[in-house]
Amino acid sequence: MTRKDIAGTAALAQARRRRADRARQVADVLRRQVLYGEFRSGALPAEAVLAREFGASRNAVREALDLLRAEGLIERRAGVGTLPVAEKYPHGLEHLLGLAETLREHGEVDNEVRTTGLITPSREVSSRLRQAPGEPVVYIERIRRLNGLPLSLDLTYLARDLGEPLLAEDLARNDIFVLLERIAGQPLGTAEVVLEAVNADPHSAATLDAPRGTALLMLERLTHLADGRPVDLEFVRFRGDRIAMSGTLRRTRP
Amino acid sequence: MTRKDIAGTAALAQARRRRADRARQVADVLRRQVLYGEFRSGALPAEAVLAREFGASRNAVREALDLLRAEGLIERRAGVGTLPVAEKYPHGLEHLLGLAETLREHGEVDNEVRTTGLITPSREVSSRLRQAPGEPVVYIERIRRLNGLPLSLDLTYLARDLGEPLLAEDLARNDIFVLLERIAGQPLGTAEVVLEAVNADPHSAATLDAPRGTALLMLERLTHLADGRPVDLEFVRFRGDRIAMSGTLRRTRP
Numbered sequence: 087m088t089r090k091d092i093a094g095t096a097a098l099a100q101a102r103r104r105r106a107d108r109a110r111q112v113a114d115v116l117r118r119q120v121l122y123g124e125f126r127s128g129a130l131p132a133e134a135v136l137a138r139e140f141g142a143s144r145n146a147v148r149e150a151l152d153l154l155r156a157e158g159l160i161e162r163r164a165g166v167g168t169l170p171v172a173e174k175y176p177h178g179l180e181h182l183l184g185l186a187e188t189l190r191e192h193g194e195v196d197n198e199v200r201t202t203g204l205i206t207p208s209r210e211v212s213s214r215l216r217q218a219p220g221e222p223v224v225y226i227e228r229i230r231r232l233n234g235l236p237l238s239l240d241l242t243y244l245a246r247d248l249g250e251p252l253l254a255e256d257l258a259r260n261d262i263f264v265l266l267e268r269i270a271g272q273p274l275g276t277a278e279v280v281l282e283a284v285n286a287d288p289h290s291a292a293t294l295d296a297p298r299g300t301a302l303l304m305l306e307r308l309t310h311l312a313d314g315r316p317v318d319l320e321f322v323r324f325r326g327d328r329i330a331m332s333g334t335l336r337r338t339r340p
Numbered sequence: 341m342t343r344k345d346i347a348g349t350a351a352l353a354q355a356r357r358r359r360a361d362r363a364r365q366v367a368d369v370l371r372r373q374v375l376y377g378e379f380r381s382g383a384l385p386a387e388a389v390l391a392r393e394f395g396a397s398r399n400a401v402r403e404a405l406d407l408l409r410a411e412g413l414i415e416r417r418a419g420v421g422t423l424p425v426a427e428k429y430p431h432g433l434e435h436l437l438g439l440a441e442t443l444r445e446h447g448e449v450d451n452e453v454r455t456t457g458l459i460t461p462s463r464e465v466s467s468r469l470r471q472a473p474g475e476p477v478v479y480i481e482r483i484r485r486l487n488g489l490p491l492s493l494d495l496t497y498l499a500r501d502l503g504e505p506l507l508a509e510d511l512a513r514n515d516i517f518v519l520l521e522r523i524a525g526q527p528l529g530t531a532e533v534v535l536e537a538v539n540a541d542p543h544s545a546a547t548l549d550a551p552r553g554t555a556l557l558m559l560e561r562l563t564h565l566a567d568g569r570p571v572d573l574e575f576v577r578f579r580g581d582r583i584a585m586s587g588t589l590r591r592t593r594p
Binding site: 174179209324 | 357360361363364365366368369372373393394395407410411428433434435436454455459460462463464465479481495517527528529530531532533534535536537538539541543544553554555556557558560561566575578580583584585586587588589590591
């Protein structure tokens with residue numbers, strides 16, 4: 087290559103990087119508008135309109151729409167334009183709520199119970215539930231759906247005295263939280279949560295009807311009764327394309 | 341196939357599913373132990389020991405270790421065994437903290453500033469920052485590293501009166517939060533956050549030195565001054581394999 091060719095190639099790479107940067111900026115703002123239903127009534131504005139609105143090139147806008155299409159949030163329909171096709175459901179980080187309680191206004195949650203039973207947990211699980219090693223716990227595995235669409239795969243370990251009566255209840259239609267409070271005769275107190283993003287392994291992906299490698303929002307949650315006793319340890323895999331967690335943080339230094 | 345063959349195939353599929361289910365259970369508990377440094381001093385227990393501990397088959401344990409290896413959390417070394425190789429850094433959901441403030445005990449955060457400047461934002465950004473349409477804002481784009489490893493890619497929109505003086509500060513070494521408080525002469529108040537899991541697009545993945553499609557923990561955060569004025573809108577892509585968000589939720593009904 088001549089020196090001029092090299093300079094041309096570098097300039098091209100830089101232009102491409104700049105366009106990708108702009109596309110990401112546009113996509114981040116549009117993602118929010120799609121998720122919060124701003125375009126619920128119809129198509130997104132035309133590319134030219136978006137380009138003006140964002141002060142971006144048509145190519146950058148097209149690339150931004152490609153990103154959101156890859157995330158499964160929008161779809162292009164011939165003769166109609168670009169439509170929002172997904173809705174993410176908000177799950178609160180403020181209050182400790184079961185899924186059906188949280189999503190009441192969005193539709194009906196039903197649970198496919200895959201496994202229930204008494205098991206001898208590993209020491210790690212025993213110690214988090216403050217049980218003696220070897221003491222059995224109740225294990226429940228559920229696929230949770232909203233209006234028929236898979237939202238999450240939940241692995242739950244419960245203290246035996248509360249878990250055994252719970253197995254007699256209608257687990258397909260009720261949040262475990264609500265049942266636990268009824269059985270314990272006291273409200274829940276607090277829960278320690280950890281949130282992570284992980285790529286789905288093939289088996290978890292298949293269970294959630296999602297593509298292999300799909301991003302999952304993984305929630306680990308240890309829930310205590312109001313009296314402080316830890317009774318419910320859960321590992322929840324949410325489909326990343328269907329759930330957003332939201333809340334308010336306060337600037338108080340630890 | 342004979343009827344017996346079909347029954348055999350079905351039984352095999354069921355056994356495989358059962359093993360995958362067990363592997364996931366084991367992986368979830370081990371993931372936590374790896375992340376919280378339980379095996380920091382050396383290798384994980386041998387497969388046979390883990391199989392006993394979890395009451396699982398060796399095959400299920402092996403599959404669980406495969407899952408954690410695929411997530412980049414552990415590695416197999418010949419003659420040594422299985423070692424934890426990753427550490428996730430905890431980012432608090434309790435308090436509104438900058439990254440360097442949060443990770444102080446884990447090492448040094450430095451920021452590569454990719455872009456800074458005055459831009460005319462889209463109406464969505466203006467309205468969230470409660471600005472008149474067309475009023476310019478300060479835009480900053482940073483790659484944030486902990487001990488040299490990329491943690492996040494941050495896109496930040498700041499109210500102009502605070503953002504312009506901020507550009508004169510050392511952005512490579514300081515959290516924007518700390519600088520904002522100094523410039524505003526008042527502490528920050530609250531922030532509305534939304535957390536999602538998304539697969540990285542190729543360009544974002546490359547920017548974060550991560551494989552294409554890697555799961556990102558995506559944080560959108562609108563931060564207000566103590567007086568309630570929204571001044572800082574951020575879109576942060578955290579590498580899912582490097583950050584876990586943790587906090588405590590309370591059972592208070594909305």
